[in-house]
Amino acid sequence: MRCLVSGRQVRTSRARRGGRKHGITRNRISRYRITRTGHRGIIVRRVRSDHTGVLVIIPTYNEALTLEKALTRLHTAVPDAHALVVDDGSPDGTGELADHLSELDSRVHVMHRTSKRGLGTAYVAGFDWARRHQYDVIVEMDADGSHQPEELPRLLNALRHADLVLGSRYVPGGSVVNWARHRELLSRSANLYARLALGIRIRDATGGYRAFTATALEHLDLETIASQGYCFQVDLAWRAVRAGLRVVEVPITFVEREQGQSKMGADIVREALLRVSRWGIEHRLAQLRARLQPLASKRRR
Numbered sequence: 001m002r003c004l005v006s007g008r009q010v011r012t013s014r015a016r017r018g019g020r021k022h023g024i025t026r027n028r029i030s031r032y033r034i035t036r037t038g039h040r041g042i043i044v045r046r047v048r049s050d051h052t053g054v055l056v057i058i059p060t061y062n063e064a065l066t067l068e069k070a071l072t073r074l075h076t077a078v079p080d081a082h083a084l085v086v087d088d089g090s091p092d093g094t095g096e097l098a099d100h101l102s103e104l105d106s107r108v109h110v111m112h113r114t115s116k117r118g119l120g121t122a123y124v125a126g127f128d129w130a131r132r133h134q135y136d137v138i139v140e141m142d143a144d145g146s147h148q149p150e151e152l153p154r155l156l157n158a159l160r161h162a163d164l165v166l167g168s169r170y171v172p173g174g175s176v177v178n179w180a181r182h183r184e185l186l187s188r189s190a191n192l193y194a195r196l197a198l199g200i201r202i203r204d205a206t207g208g209y210r211a212f213t214a215t216a217l218e219h220l221d222l223e224t225i226a227s228q229g230y231c232f233q234v235d236l237a238w239r240a241v242r243a244g245l246r247v248v249e250v251p252i253t254f255v256e257r258e259q260g261q262s263k264m265g266a267d268i269v270r271e272a273l274l275r276v277s278r279w280g281i282e283h284r285l286a287q288l289r290a291r292l293q294p295l296a297s298k299r300r301r
């Protein structure tokens with residue numbers, strides 16, 4: 001496995017792997033009850049028991065057909081993981097379904113927001129919840145089955161030697177199943193553009209199957225994130241690289257959703273294009289300034 005910041009090979013020796021499951025400390029927290037915050041109409045339902053260290057955040061909008069299966073698969077693959085469903089008032093009843101599943105399973109938590117406000121803001125709200133409840137590892141995962149929970153143990157294993165692990169469709173061993181050609185082309189082009197504009201080596205910066213250490217998230221300045229759609233993923237990866245975090249990619253098989261509808265739209269593509277272009281220009285200008293500065297000070301002397 002290669003670290004994308006230093007370019008160094010990351011060691012995963014048996015000796016270093018031994019010990020704790022997933023290399024994660026088990027944090028215990030006190031119980032808490034239904035919390036209602038007036039802030040943006042967010043309601044967090046109760047948690048009934050102490051938890052272990054992994055929280056999988058699952059943002060949902062109209063995923064009633066797929067959510068239950070995703071949670072069942074998650075808990076079969078990683079029984080100790082907790083899940084936080086962040087639902088944006090889905091008209092199809094996803095939020096109510098999530099509440100029901102949470103009643104049945106103490107590992108499932110639900111955050112309700114009153115309206116659809118984008119993937120990025122859903123994750124930022126989830127990250128904040130994870131921080132307040134002291135989870136050690138935070139995972140991003142879609143509800144539509146595209147991100148296979150069976151691959152999560154590999155991501156968690158890789159996190160033993162990284163700050164951020166990106167599930168990657170575009171490194172050797174990674175793949176995409178059943179995607180329409182135009183979707184794959186769009187995704188590959190977006191990644192190529194991000195790589196060139198930002199000068200990063202990440203092959204799949206737009207993917208949304210990831211694992212962070214809690215400490216890594218603290219370095220990402222989450223309160224300043226304005227990205228709403230899927231460029232949020234590029235934003236986070238870019239921030240991680242600039243913060244000098246150890247970012248690694250592990251191959252995943254991304255499977256096109258079989259049920260429900262995609263929320264991908266032209267506005268999301270436009271936002272990504274504009275923001276990545278702006279970050280790229282700012283980055284190149286900063287590089288240029290850094291190169292010119294020694295010349296300018298030499299001339300002054």
Ligand SMILES: Nc1nc2c(ncn2[C@@H]2O[C@H](COP(=O)(O)OP(=O)(O)OP(=O)(O)O)[C@@H](O)[C@H]2O)c(=O)[nH]1
Nearest residue numbers: 059060061086088117118119122142143262263264
């Ligand atoms: N809370 C919340 N979740 C969202 C929002 N938009 C998308 N999601 C969820 O984010 C995840 C990814 O969205 P998808 O529509 O599957 O987008 P995608 O995976 O890029 O596109 P497809 O490959 O076409 O499925 C899913 O679990 C969605 O339900 C939103 O505005 N708010």
Ligand SMILES: [Mg+2]
Nearest residue numbers: 142144146257
């Ligand atoms: Mg999807």
